[in-house]
Amino acid sequence: MDPRLHQAIEYDDVDELHRLIVEDRKLLDRVSEEPFPNTPLHVAAAAGKIQVAMEVAILKPSFSRKLDPEGYSPMHLALQHKHYHTVRALMTLDPELIRVQGRCGITPLHYVAGKEGDDELELLAEFLSACRSSIEDLTSRCETAVHVAVKKHNLKAFKVLFGWLKRVHMTRILNWKDQDGNTALHIAASEGQPKIIKLLIGYTDVNAKNFQNRTALDIFLVNVHFDEGLAKRLCLRSTSTLSLSQFLSMELTHFEKYLYIFGIQNEATLNIILIVATLIATATYQAVLSPPGGYWQDSTSNPPANSTVVTPNSSSIAVEKPHQAGNIIMSGSNLYFFAYLNSTAFYVSVLSIGVSALSLWPNTRIVYFSLIILGFAYYTFLVIEFPKSFSVVGVFALAFLWSLPFVGLVLPWLSWREHFRVVSRVDATRRQISDIPGLKE
Incomplete structure (x- = not known):
């Protein structure tokens, strides 16, 4: 990258950026010719230079979705360096940037779901509000943001996700399985997180089995954090399950007919x-x-x-x-x-x-x-x-x-x-x- 461009980014100087573009019209195009370029937007986002970052994102919208050699988009880099004003600015420009999958399929939503802190918690809520469909994105291990929050023992982030899913009527996401066939309830049971288990009961399928043919109750019974009262609640919700092939082999129900x-x-x-x-x-x-x-x-x-009997005020209508x-x-x-x-x-x-x-x-x-x-x-x-x-x-x-x-x-x-x-x-x-x-x- 041109050293003068680096300097313009360092000083967050938009005027200098445009002066360089006037001198060399293909300045920004040359730095994006590689398959995984480290564009000026990546550099500005990582450094928290919000003015130059926004200007480059407007001039070259495609830069916002490109991944650098390490597999990160500009928003990923801004998150890693805690430049949250830059993150919010990019989100305002294009809410769909929240869904850009980086290294291991991790989106910005997955990233903040795994981080603790008040700023990260507020950003998580803003991400969900700005881009509803981002909750459906999966990592390379088929994990939702809910999976990530539970695996990271991030109870506050889970409560934000859980509350939002209930409000937008998308609690079905709680039953989605990761690469090992585990729902959020399976993970909470294996990790010994009773607070999350209590919240999930009634909103998720306690009968779902992972790819080891184990339900959340099976996992919880052998857990070191075993809670007899909670186990009874899980047991009360448990019923026999049907595989999809078994269901399709059955006769149509009266409702389907x-x-x-x-x-x-x-x-x-x-x-x-x-x-x-x-x-x-x-x-x-x-x-x-x-x-x-x-x-x-x-x-x-x-x-x-x-x-x-003739009605009053009438001479022709007889009743x-x-x-x-x-x-x-x-x-x-x-x-x-x-x-x-x-x-x-x-x-x-x-x-x-x-x-x-x-x-x-x-x-x-x-x-x-x-x-x-x-x-x-x-x-x-x-x-x-x-x-x-x-x-x-x-x-x-x-x-x-x-x-x-x-x-x-x-x-x-x-x-x-x-x-x-x-x-x-x-x-x-x-x-x-x-x-x-x-x-x-």
Whole structure:
């Protein structure tokens, strides 16, 4: 590298850097011709010269991802020398730099997960917030940042990672296995870290086996840090496991058959069902609010025999039957036909939405709750509107209609629970098997 360029970096002189580039337009290109160059950005980042480092990173963005002969990127070097202002500046320029894999596949996130200290802890939290997908990166030993924190006995870093995973609903990462088939729970058990084990129980699969065919409980029982109370908690969570091949060899569960019959796995079909069902539910609910003929505006009692009661302020509308204000004007067979047909269409559409939402359970629990409230509101509204003279028959009929979607929503949910009990026992060495509904990743 040109000695003058070295001097510009040493003095953090951006003006001198540009003066040198004006003199030699290919100045920065020549230093990056090697496969693993030690670029001016590497030198500036290692020295904590933030102004020159940022200027070079802007002029040559590719330098930010290049590895030097020792296998380190500029951000790795800045971390090693604790130049955290430089690290934050580079992260602001490109958050994806947090995912650059250096020596042994270690990313900046892995690096800070293994380091203790308040500054490193804050930086770890900033990395996770700035680049969510960085938690999925693995080292050459298939280790996540969680693995690294547990292996380094870094409880504070683990708590940051664990808290963040819960908040972004990515606790599935806790079940990922390293090169030896160990999850974070296996490592905590072998290293005798009861505080981490207590946190993981309930969020990770205690039945998972490593490549030595041992569960976390098996490892913990022979550990010198054996804790009988903690062992009992692990034992209570333990159940028999299924290998992925055993699971795939089984008959389809009722839930899988249910998804197959209704074609819910097809995204295009699912979208059509939701759109049409929503339109029908909207139209039928509106029909109850504004039925044909409308509602009575006043109330009348039983009229005298052989007489006609005429409503006030009217000379042409005769009222031959008693009624209450707010009741539906329709009566007899017309009323029953309207109520049955409209209610059937409404509840079938609600059921269709529930059937479609079940494939994403338990993330759609709020949808189910909303559908039940909507159905109850519809039923209550019809009961109130029905004329008293027809209320007995009408209430029984509407109660029967209301029971149909209730059963239609409860039965699929029960089948999902049975399916989940099966797939929760599957111990898959692969990390992501998204084609199997409900299977833990």
